[in-house]
Amino acid sequence: METPDNTPEAPSPTGIAAQDWATASADPQYRAAVVDLLGALAYGELAAFERLAEDAKLAPTLGDKAELAKMASAEFHHFEQLRDRLSAIGAEPVEAMDPFVAALDGFHKQTAPSDWLEGLVKAYVGDSIASDFYREVAARLDSDTRSLVLAVLDDTGHASFAVEKVRAAIDADHRVGGRLALWARRLMGEALSQSQRVVADRDALSTMLVGGVADGFDLAEVGRMFSRITEAHTKRMAALGLAA
Amino acid sequence: METPDNTPEAPSPTGIAAQDWATASADPQYRAAVVDLLGALAYGELAAFERLAEDAKLAPTLGDKAELAKMASAEFHHFEQLRDRLSAIGAEPVEAMDPFVAALDGFHKQTAPSDWLEGLVKAYVGDSIASDFYREVAARLDSDTRSLVLAVLDDTGHASFAVEKVRAAIDADHRVGGRLALWARRLMGEALSQSQRVVADRDALSTMLVGGVADGFDLAEVGRMFSRITEAHTKRMAALGLAA
Numbered sequence: 001m002e003t004p005d006n007t008p009e010a011p012s013p014t015g016i017a018a019q020d021w022a023t024a025s026a027d028p029q030y031r032a033a034v035v036d037l038l039g040a041l042a043y044g045e046l047a048a049f050e051r052l053a054e055d056a057k058l059a060p061t062l063g064d065k066a067e068l069a070k071m072a073s074a075e076f077h078h079f080e081q082l083r084d085r086l087s088a089i090g091a092e093p094v095e096a097m098d099p100f101v102a103a104l105d106g107f108h109k110q111t112a113p114s115d116w117l118e119g120l121v122k123a124y125v126g127d128s129i130a131s132d133f134y135r136e137v138a139a140r141l142d143s144d145t146r147s148l149v150l151a152v153l154d155d156t157g158h159a160s161f162a163v164e165k166v167r168a169a170i171d172a173d174h175r176v177g178g179r180l181a182l183w184a185r186r187l188m189g190e191a192l193s194q195s196q197r198v199v200a201d202r203d204a205l206s207t208m209l210v211g212g213v214a215d216g217f218d219l220a221e222v223g224r225m226f227s228r229i230t231e232a233h234t235k236r237m238a239a240l241g242l243a244a
Numbered sequence: 245m246e247t248p249d250n251t252p253e254a255p256s257p258t259g260i261a262a263q264d265w266a267t268a269s270a271d272p273q274y275r276a277a278v279v280d281l282l283g284a285l286a287y288g289e290l291a292a293f294e295r296l297a298e299d300a301k302l303a304p305t306l307g308d309k310a311e312l313a314k315m316a317s318a319e320f321h322h323f324e325q326l327r328d329r330l331s332a333i334g335a336e337p338v339e340a341m342d343p344f345v346a347a348l349d350g351f352h353k354q355t356a357p358s359d360w361l362e363g364l365v366k367a368y369v370g371d372s373i374a375s376d377f378y379r380e381v382a383a384r385l386d387s388d389t390r391s392l393v394l395a396v397l398d399d400t401g402h403a404s405f406a407v408e409k410v411r412a413a414i415d416a417d418h419r420v421g422g423r424l425a426l427w428a429r430r431l432m433g434e435a436l437s438q439s440q441r442v443v444a445d446r447d448a449l450s451t452m453l454v455g456g457v458a459d460g461f462d463l464a465e466v467g468r469m470f471s472r473i474t475e476a477h478t479k480r481m482a483a484l485g486l487a488a
Contacts, residue, residue: 043306049313053297062290062338062345066327069293069320076317083310094306101306 016142024142025089032204034145035086037137039096040198040205041152042082044130046097047104048075048123052158055119064116064165071123071158078152085148099202103194110190117169121180121240124162125187128236132229140208163240170241181242188233260386268386269333276448278389279330281381283340284442284449285396286326288374290341291348292319292367296402299363308360308409315367315402322396329392343446351438355431361413365424365484368406369431372480376473384452407484414485425486432477 016024025031052072059065086093113119131153138149170177199206209222237243260268269275296316303309327337357363375397382393414421443450453466481487 046306046310046313049317050297050300053294053300053316056294056297062287062341066290066323069290069323072297073293073317073320076313079310079313097306 017140017146019142021089021142021144024145029204029207030142031089033208034141035089035091035096036099036202036205037141037149037208038082038086038091038145039093039098040100041134041149042079042086042093043097043100043104045075045079045082045152047108048072048127049079051108051119052123055113055116055123058113058116058119060116067161071161074157081148081152100198103198106197107190107194111187117166117176117180118183120162120165121184121242122187123158124166124240125184125233125236126191127158129188129191129229129233132232133225136225136228137209166240177241180240181237184237184242188230261384261390263386265333265386265388268389273448273451274386275333277452278385279333279335279340280343280446280449281385281393281452282326282330282335282389283337283342284344285378285393286323286330286337287341287344287348289319289323289326289396291352292316292371293323295352295363296367299357299360299367302357302360302363304360311405315405318401325392325396344442347438347442350441351434354434361410361420361424362427364406364409365428365486366431367402368410368484369428369477369480370435371402373432373435373473373477376476377469380469380472381453410484421485424484425481428481428486432474 016030025034049072052068052075056065056068056072059068083093086096111122113122134149134153138146138153141149166180170180199209260274269278293316296312296319300309300312300316303312330337330340355366357366378393378397382390382397385393410424414424443453
């Protein structure tokens, strides 16, 4: 919700961004990068499904439980779209997801929420950072892949639900804010360290990010992208009543 | 899959079964019984969602995980239909579900699977018994409520998935069969004891079952219904390669 559909810096489509999948995928390195991207996103959605279903168990009321189950189900449908797209372009979905299982599971293991509010903050922070990242990347993708990526990043209603519940909890007890601010910092640190692990491991994906593919990012642009994502995170934390 | 859409004994509609909701709900006791029934079914679906999402974490492969997540999501959509129906007939969904939370949570707490196969057997046995029960009851409901109940009992694909996986595991190691047979007996025992708890607590529902409402079951018929359900369970266990 906080992130506009197109970052103001987004250039009008040129190079790959002006092509459709059929044309762009003729380059085997671009094709491999997209399979990586969709695989990472698909496993992210499946992991998000599990995380939200798990958080639903911590819900203080039946209404909250149903709300989280609804979001979990929405993430599952996103997963289905990505899996079907992988199949459609001739990639084996399980193989495409596999390289990202360790990093995502590692992230979730290192950041298991100890209560309902930590779970809400985690889902909010995690979804927002992931959305920011994929939206930045989407601008550089072929038109078909871009449409799919933007469609599955559609707001599942989680952001406003989490913001409302967390703000109410901080209003009721100000000490909660300090604890959750520390928690959000830990989440951001762990997310960055796992992302670095993925980037170091996946050649095609990294090459696309740092500019080895025509119209990919150059290294300075990657740096600026990380600044924009961190800045957006800081703003979101402030809106939540948390010092980032 | 093993249970036909209509039990052979089902009489052609008379009494309430021949009426629609608008007519049947004029009787406040019948109305209360239906709210109870939909509330129990709705919370059952929400609990099934949580249980399947939990089992997905035990899945040995990413493909199995996705399969369970799909079923969990299907259960959630059933929950949504039941919740919307409760709202549509002027009942508060959370209030309608509330009386059944303790029994269902108690059942799940007493029967937490210790591995993937126990989880599959539990989901299969639990869903099948619940389906049998609701199909029996459905024949006595007004036409509108009956359509909804039969729609949400539609096979989510879980049965054939579970049967296939469990049979393969028993083929690979026959000792697994003995352990799972014991487990299935424990599940049936716990299900019966929690059902008795519900029936003892919920007057309107029990009255409909034992015949206080025109065209409800009489006590002898309830006994026969329980025999049919137990028999179907025994047959399913045999099909699975388990002694019941």
